[in-house]
Amino acid sequence: MARIVMKFGGTSVADLDRIRHAAARVQREVAAGHEVAVVVSAMAGVTNQLVGWCQSLAPLHDAREYDTVVATGEQVTAGLLAIALQQAGVEARSWLGWQIPLRTDGAHGRARIAVIEGAELLRRMAAGQVAVVAGFQGLGPDHRLTTLGRGGSDTSAVALAAALSADRCDIYTDVDGIYTTDPRIVARARKLDKIAYEEMLELASVGAKVLQTRSVELAMKQRVRLRVLSSFADGPGTLVVDEDEIMEKELVAGIAYSRDEAKITVRRVPDRPGIAANIFGPLAASGVNVDMIVQNLAADGTTDMTFTVGRADLPRAEAVLAAQRASIGYAEISTDPDVAKISVVGVGMRSHAGVANTMFRTLADKSINIQVISTSEIKVSVLISAEYTELAVRALHTAYGLDGA
Ligand code: ADP
Ligand code: ASP
Ligand code: MG
Numbered sequence: 001m002a003r004i005v006m007k008f009g010g011t012s013v014a015d016l017d018r019i020r021h022a023a024a025r026v027q028r029e030v031a032a033g034h035e036v037a038v039v040v041s042a043m044a045g046v047t048n049q050l051v052g053w054c055q056s057l058a059p060l061h062d063a064r065e066y067d068t069v070v071a072t073g074e075q076v077t078a079g080l081l082a083i084a085l086q087q088a089g090v091e092a093r094s095w096l097g098w099q100i101p102l103r104t105d106g107a108h109g110r111a112r113i114a115v116i117e118g119a120e121l122l123r124r125m126a127a128g129q130v131a132v133v134a135g136f137q138g139l140g141p142d143h144r145l146t147t148l149g150r151g152g153s154d155t156s157a158v159a160l161a162a163a164l165s166a167d168r169c170d171i172y173t174d175v176d177g178i179y180t181t182d183p184r185i186v187a188r189a190r191k192l193d194k195i196a197y198e199e200m201l202e203l204a205s206v207g208a209k210v211l212q213t214r215s216v217e218l219a220m221k222q223r224v225r226l227r228v229l230s231s232f233a234d235g236p237g238t239l240v241v242d243e244d245e246i247m248e249k250e251l252v253a254g255i256a257y258s259r260d261e262a263k264i265t266v267r268r269v270p271d272r273p274g275i276a277a278n279i280f281g282p283l284a285a286s287g288v289n290v291d292m293i294v295q296n297l298a299a300d301g302t303t304d305m306t307f308t309v310g311r312a313d314l315p316r317a318e319a320v321l322a323a324q325r326a327s328i329g330y331a332e333i334s335t336d337p338d339v340a341k342i343s344v345v346g347v348g349m350r351s352h353a354g355v356a357n358t359m360f361r362t363l364a365d366k367s368i369n370i371q372v373i374s375t376s377e378i379k380v381s382v383l384i385s386a387e388y389t390e391l392a393v394r395a396l397h398t399a400y401g402l403d404g405a
Helices: 016-031 046-057 063-070 072-087 119-126 153-163 197-205 213-222 275-285 311-323 355-365 386-399
Strands: 003-008 035-040 092-095 102-104 113-116 130-134 137-139 145-147 168-173 194-196 226-230 238-241 254-258 261-270 290-297 302-310 332-336 339-345 372-376 379-385
Touching: 003 016, 003 153, 016 035, 016 072, 035 072, 035 119, 035 153, 046 063, 046 072, 063 072, 063 145, 072 092, 072 130, 102 153, 113 153, 119 130, 153 168, 153 213, 194 197, 197 213, 197 238, 197 254, 197 339, 213 226, 254 386, 261 275, 261 311, 261 339, 275 290, 275 302, 275 311, 290 372, 302 311, 302 372, 311 332, 339 386, 355 379, 355 386, 379 386
Parallel strands: 003 035, 003 168, 035 130, 092 130, 102 137, 168 226, 194 238
Antiparallel strands: 102 113, 137 145, 226 238, 254 339, 261 302, 261 332, 290 302, 339 379, 372 379
């Protein structure tokens, strides 16, 4: 007998038939004698609609009210799955974030989990009741609802698995595992049997939406046995494991892309000490994350600073920079939301040179212009025009020898 956490993503609970299907999967585990907690996402598309409503009313809306709105999607699916389970003869009870409680910090819209008080869930699970937990949401120190950032149900699931000392955390989704790149844009992407935590962490952080970055970080830290598998077809899925559990290490594990970035260029800033701090300090203070940065010097002693922020943060970043115009002293600001970040990731890069060069050469051969570059120990990222996203990912997938049959 094992204790397991099963997480169903948006497409896996997209309508009542799929919710019944998810219930049947849960029932199978219960019938096998396991103690089960289930974490659910909102029905596919629902969170986008809720976010859209907030943005339409006010681009710079209050993050506490945003959380009140966007957390509702998971309340619906948690209740429905509990009903479907009961209907199938499985004892079940739904739990919202505040009822557990799953406590978070106060960073509304992208809160971090602080602690999960799991004693009552454990007691009921031991008595045979399935706990159906609304993902993505928690309770902040201000006693208000919080949400964990887009894709946050993955993190709810891993955190719950850690808090309940679960034997494994199974993430059920609409693909049958983790691939060398998004199988929806590269038909020859290969499914991996195993991937190292570090590689999955890096892939997630540069845009591979199959797992939320924090969920991988948490699984790695808390030693949660994490698996990604299909909710529609039976199969072993992909296990996320320690690096030394993978015998055959590839140079490049995978390729990811993100269209969620926007480029900002601050033009003709006086080139003197403190200018980067003047620009990035106020952005950080307003909760805007800056990702890639490049600085160009002009002959006249001014500099252009180009950087990327999350696309959703663009209105806030523009507002902050406009308010700081006098202290930064720039001539103008231009923005471009039509960019994509393409990244290649692999632990093999630690010991092999030339990975970045293969990337630059491959993109050059396709006449794709690179706007910004950033690198880390196991990753190279470039910013390109969004229209070339698919072309770039496919070309790189082939160039690194990742194509499957
Ligand atoms: P869920 O709603 O179940 O959380 P997501 O849409 O968040 O599902 O994540 C699954 C999607 O992640 C897949 O449909 C796929 O398009 C995308 N994806 C991106 N990169 C990868 C990858 N390397 N391997 C598998 N899926 C990926
Ligand atoms: N429903 C939330 C989202 O769409 C959380 C999740 O699906 O993981 O971002
Ligand atoms: Mg997801």
